[in-house]
Amino acid sequence: QSVLTQPPSVSGAPGQRLTISCTGSSSNIGAGYDVNWYQQLPGTAPKLLIYANSIRPSGVPDRFSGSKSGTSASLAITGLQAEDEADYFCQSYDSSLSGYVFGSGTKVTVL
């Protein structure tokens, strides 16, 4: 059972906008810890997509954006493309566990 909750799957047509939620609690996201997002393409290692809630590393398209509010965070993908089909994970720090925690993961399907 993951500390951070994500929807198991979301889907959309090419060009559409998708959002993925990441719900935590007062010991992680709600405590002010940063939320980071990773994209995992099939058969590959996760790749950092968003860090510190909303910052894109160099090379990540600006179609990807992140936000955080209260005990939740969101990843938005605009102009959905076939290459965006992957698993997406949120990650933060939890003070009660004194360690890093991941979300349960969301599979994005491009219709």
Add this chain to the structure above:
Amino acid sequence: QVQLQESGPGLVKPSETLSLTCTVSGDSISNYYWTWIRQPPGKGLECIGYIYYSGFTNYNPSLKSRVTISVDTSKNQLSLKLSSVTAADTAVYYCARSNRGWFDTWGQGTLVTVSS
């Protein structure tokens, strides 16, 4: 450009100790925290623990009694030992560089299967 490469046995017998090494190239291991993360087949990610070059460690409470993470600065390597393994420990094991709370560089991962 920093690169991480995990290595170790792909098959471990139940009750034995899983041992993996992560070799860091392109950067000094002394500059960051380094983390071991695992992913059971078809499942999510779990942080096993992390280490600083000084030897400071932090382990996942659910694994703490069985985990040891160490660093060899002379070889620019970090190691993972997980004792008394069971089938539930079957997973792809990743090492990753921790940069102020996020993991900005990952190894390709290595699948470890626990089976007799």
